[in-house]
Amino acid sequence: MSDAIEAEQSFVDKFPDEARIVRAALLSSFLALALGAIFGIIQTLHRTGVFRGIISSTDYYTSLTAHGVFLAISFTTFFLVGLFTWAVTRSLDRPLIDIRITWTWYAIMAVGMTMTGVSILAGFVPALDMSADVLFTFYAPLQAHPMFYAGLAVFIVGSWIAGADWFRTFLAWKRDHPDERIPLQTFMVLTTMAMWYIASSAVAASVLIFLLPWSLGFIDSVNPTLTRTLFWFFGHPVVYFWLMPAYLLWYTVLPKIAGGRLFSDPLARVVFVLFLLLSTPVGIHHQYLDPGIAEGFKFISMTNTMFLLLPSLLTAFTVVASVEYGARQRGGTGLLGWLTDLPWRKPEFTGMMLAGLMFAAGGFSGMVNAGMNINYMIHNTIWVPGHFHLTVGTAVALTFMAATYWIWPQISNKPVYSRAIGLFQVVVWFVGMALMSNAMHAQGIMGVPRRTAEPEYSGFDYPTMFGGFEELNVQIAIGGTLLFVSTVLFIGNLVLTMGNPKVSGLAESLPPALSGPDDAPQVLDSLRLWVGIALTLVVLAYALPLAAIINRGGLLGPGVGTYPAWIAPTLDALAAAVTPILGAVGGAASLAGVIL
Amino acid sequence: MHIHAYEKLWLAASILLILLLIGSVTYGAVGPGVAMVSDSEPPIDAQALDEDDRFSEPRVEQVGDNEYVAYVVAYQFGFEPSPIVVPENSTVTFYVTSRDVIHGFEVAGTNANTMVVPGEVSKITVKTDDRQEYGLICNEYCGAGHHVMEGKVNVVSQAEFDERNSGGDDA
Amino acid sequence: MGQNQAAHASSDDVSGEEEFDPIGTLTLIAIYFVILLLAWVYIYYIEFLGRDLVVVG
Numbered sequence: 001m002s003d004a005i006e007a008e009q010s011f012v013d014k015f016p017d018e019a020r021i022v023r024a025a026l027l028s029s030f031l032a033l034a035l036g037a038i039f040g041i042i043q044t045l046h047r048t049g050v051f052r053g054i055i056s057s058t059d060y061y062t063s064l065t066a067h068g069v070f071l072a073i074s075f076t077t078f079f080l081v082g083l084f085t086w087a088v089t090r091s092l093d094r095p096l097i098d099i100r101i102t103w104t105w106y107a108i109m110a111v112g113m114t115m116t117g118v119s120i121l122a123g124f125v126p127a128l129d130m131s132a133d134v135l136f137t138f139y140a141p142l143q144a145h146p147m148f149y150a151g152l153a154v155f156i157v158g159s160w161i162a163g164a165d166w167f168r169t170f171l172a173w174k175r176d177h178p179d180e181r182i183p184l185q186t187f188m189v190l191t192t193m194a195m196w197y198i199a200s201s202a203v204a205a206s207v208l209i210f211l212l213p214w215s216l217g218f219i220d221s222v223n224p225t226l227t228r229t230l231f232w233f234f235g236h237p238v239v240y241f242w243l244m245p246a247y248l249l250w251y252t253v254l255p256k257i258a259g260g261r262l263f264s265d266p267l268a269r270v271v272f273v274l275f276l277l278l279s280t281p282v283g284i285h286h287q288y289l290d291p292g293i294a295e296g297f298k299f300i301s302m303t304n305t306m307f308l309l310l311p312s313l314l315t316a317f318t319v320v321a322s323v324e325y326g327a328r329q330r331g332g333t334g335l336l337g338w339l340t341d342l343p344w345r346k347p348e349f350t351g352m353m354l355a356g357l358m359f360a361a362g363g364f365s366g367m368v369n370a371g372m373n374i375n376y377m378i379h380n381t382i383w384v385p386g387h388f389h390l391t392v393g394t395a396v397a398l399t400f401m402a403a404t405y406w407i408w409p410q411i412s413n414k415p416v417y418s419r420a421i422g423l424f425q426v427v428v429w430f431v432g433m434a435l436m437s438n439a440m441h442a443q444g445i446m447g448v449p450r451r452t453a454e455p456e457y458s459g460f461d462y463p464t465m466f467g468g469f470e471e472l473n474v475q476i477a478i479g480g481t482l483l484f485v486s487t488v489l490f491i492g493n494l495v496l497t498m499g500n501p502k503v504s505g506l507a508e509s510l511p512p513a514l515s516g517p518d519d520a521p522q523v524l525d526s527l528r529l530w531v532g533i534a535l536t537l538v539v540l541a542y543a544l545p546l547a548a549i550i551n552r553g554g555l556l557g558p559g560v561g562t563y564p565a566w567i568a569p570t571l572d573a574l575a576a577a578v579t580p581i582l583g584a585v586g587g588a589a590s591l592a593g594v595i596l
Numbered sequence: 597m598h599i600h601a602y603e604k605l606w607l608a609a610s611i612l613l614i615l616l617l618i619g620s621v622t623y624g625a626v627g628p629g630v631a632m633v634s635d636s637e638p639p640i641d642a643q644a645l646d647e648d649d650r651f652s653e654p655r656v657e658q659v660g661d662n663e664y665v666a667y668v669v670a671y672q673f674g675f676e677p678s679p680i681v682v683p684e685n686s687t688v689t690f691y692v693t694s695r696d697v698i699h700g701f702e703v704a705g706t707n708a709n710t711m712v713v714p715g716e717v718s719k720i721t722v723k724t725d726d727r728q729e730y731g732l733i734c735n736e737y738c739g740a741g742h743h744v745m746e747g748k749v750n751v752v753s754q755a756e757f758d759e760r761n762s763g764g765d766d767a
Numbered sequence: 768m769g770q771n772q773a774a775h776a777s778s779d780d781v782s783g784e785e786e787f788d789p790i791g792t793l794t795l796i797a798i799y800f801v802i803l804l805l806a807w808v809y810i811y812y813i814e815f816l817g818r819d820l821v822v823v824g
């Protein structure tokens with residue numbers, strides 16, 4: 001078979017079982033990307049008023065829920081679990097402990113996301129008595145069908161098992177290599193997952209203790225501020241959960257593609273530790289304009305948030321320096337002349353670099369989002385989607401797509417169908433996002449709200465600032481269309497790649513860092529310590545606000561209703577469905593009785 | 597641990613930047629006096645607003661020398677009162693609450709912007725300038741009719757304000 | 768493989784390996800820093816504080 005005689009073994013040659021699950025996870029991720037992009041283009045054309053013929057304005061929110069959940073939760077997380085499985089196996093150079101466990105968590109996650117996805121998409125079908133038009137933030141007292149919450153819980157549990165799978169594999173490795181430093185990629189996986197356990201515990205609690213029982217009719221009401229706060233306890237760190245796989249690629253893969261190596265391994269570790277510590281005690285910055293939360297808590301959250309800029313700013317330096325090193329190895333000279341000596345024809349390189357550039361721009365709008373009182377200007381305007389389409393929508397998404405051109409051949413032994421289309425695709429994404437995001441930021445400053453099917457109002461006109469409202473709408477529509485085209489090219493290229501014959505010689509290795517792990521203080525690797533500190537910071541940041549919120553509104557809220565209430569119709573439907581079945585069963589039983 | 601000199605320089609610059617950002621926000625709070633909506637108002641029963649003397653009849657009221665309060669109720673899918681009429685060059689405090697789900701209260705193109713959460717009262721005080729009509733929009737998704745949820749905040753001359761209030765109900 | 772020009776033996780490098788000075792990176796990131804500062808000053812002090820209906824209480 002593929003016992004490549006001379007050629008170095010690729011990942012799939014060495015670890016065929018792991019490669020299969022990585023491929024499965026990435027394909028799930030890209031399915032979500034494709035669905036998300038369809039809703040993306042629909043809503044872009046709808047809200048800009050360019051074309052409103054596909055869905056009605058009430059269905060806009062079904063579409064937006066699907067777009068948010070499929071892209072922000074499904075696309076990102078499935079890619080992450082695939083990438084992390086690859087990274088752990090590759091960097092430990094050993095298979096996972098038990099591939100059946102691996103398939104189990106993959107299946108659990110897939111089932112969970114299918115449940116949630118079906119409950120959302122059912123909203124398009126009036127005949128089905130099911131919908132979840134609550135957007136990906138599912139703020140109570142808007143209520144989704146119970147299956148929406150149940151699916152999310154299942155999905156999260158699946159991701160927990162995935163984390164345990166990697167931890168166990170690491171521990172097994174540790175027994176064989178007691179004195180070695182944790183390989184960098186595994187270190188990144190473990191710190192990310194530690195953060196994920198802390199962060200997702202809050203949303204799991206919110207879903208399992210409040211939202212799911214409430215949607216099933218076991219409790220009458222919930223405290224909207226409490227469930228909202230628990231959501232954002234999770235909602236901010238989740239952005240780092242999206243980002244850290246991209247960082248893993250920027251730190252460990254990008255330098256190699258550039259022809260060099262990572263500038264500093266110790267600093268990379270410091271950055272991931274900082275994310276573990278600071279990602280969670282900041283979520284209240286999404287609630288700067290919430291009533292019922294004291295200004296002091298908001299200020300503390302802001303200072304934490306500002307310091308969370310630090311690891312990203314450090315990353316900018318380390319990653320660019322690693323790329324510069326590569327360029328100089330390739331003969332680059334001059335203060336900036338080396339920029340021309342980089343492999344710009346490689347889609348994986350150009351894609352990641354453009355993603356990084358957009359992240360730098362997103363850094364600015366992120367600073368504004370973090371700046372407590374300036375939130376009055378941009379809160380819930382379309383500035384905010386403008387911001388996160390730069391971060392998760394490009395820094396993360398484009399990095400993932402670019403990395404796919406590099407990683408897919410190694411996990412399948414199939415060369416990319418067309419690297420030229422790949423290059424074109426990443427550039428189109430960049431141009432499309434530049435247009436869309438820029439216009440969204442500009443409209444946001446004018447006060448145009450996010451999350452609305454028809455942002456034009458009858459009673460007033462927006463002030464003209466950076467171009468008129470209509471003009472910016474056209475920019476958004478053109479940008480969104482380019483993004484959609486880019487996604488189609490990506491998916492098409494990948495599908496054609498899958499049809500390619502297998503070849504050998506596609507292996508890639510990753511060089512060690514310029515300043516290696518031995519330069520890193522040992523304490524950086526003591527995960528227990530960092531998790532302990534992270535938990536302490538979380539308690540410090542959240543104990544008082546949560547106590548105050550519960551104290552004000554009670555666990556179940558101050559007299560708040562339910563919109564819409566699912567359980568009554570469900571019970572009725574159930575009764576309606578069960579009665580004929582019972583009748584049939586009864587009939588069959590009596591028939592059987594007669595015959596026997 | 598060995599850190600390159602340039603990287604140390606960048607670390608220092610980054611920390612400086614962070615302090616500058618925190619400094620700006622603090623300046624905004626103490627200089628121009630920008631205050632955050634907070635927990636100053638006690639919680640309220642969202643389903644019994646008609647028993648609350650502030651929100652049973654949403655309205656604008658004069659409470660002092662050139663000081664006004666506006667009691668506003670947000671609901672699926674509108675605001676009450678509509679329009680909200682306040683005099684120019686005055687100080688207006690908005691008390692906004694919701695009768696059903698979470699909404700937003702955004703005076704388009706200005707800094708008056710807050711979440712509206714059922715069970716809580718959002719209190720924001722602003723100073724009005726010259727006469728102007730502003731659009732009021734709900735900027736948080738609140739259900740299928742979210743996009744039709746709009747209102748107006750009309751800043752009118754003192755004379756016009758007095759005329760309206762003497763002619764109409766003086767609750 | 769071309770020897771990079773910026774590299775030189777660093778004085779405090781115990782391992783004795785030659786060190787690499789990312790001067791291009793420093794330049795780029797300094798430009799970024801200046802852009803961030805200017806953009807922040809504009810958006811906070813001019814755009815935000817210059818608007819109508821500043822919330823003061």
Ligand code: HEM
Pocket residue numbers: 036037038040041043044047064065067068071072075076135136137385389392393394397449450451452453479480481483484487
């Ligand atoms: C085909 C490319 C894309 C297009 C055309 C697109 C378009 C849009 C538009 C116009 C909105 C704003 C809708 C509104 O607030 O009314 C939006 C929201 C959003 N997008 Fe995208 N987007 C794309 C890709 C992505 C990607 C790759 C991600 C993340 C990985 C993403 C995540 C989100 C999220 C989380 C929201 C917010 C949903 C909400 O407010 O509940 N989008 N998108």
Ligand SMILES: [Cu+2]
Pocket residue numbers: 235236239283285286
């Ligand atoms: Cu956040």
Ligand SMILES: [Cu+2]
Pocket residue numbers: 699700734735736737738739742743745
């Ligand atoms: Cu609304």
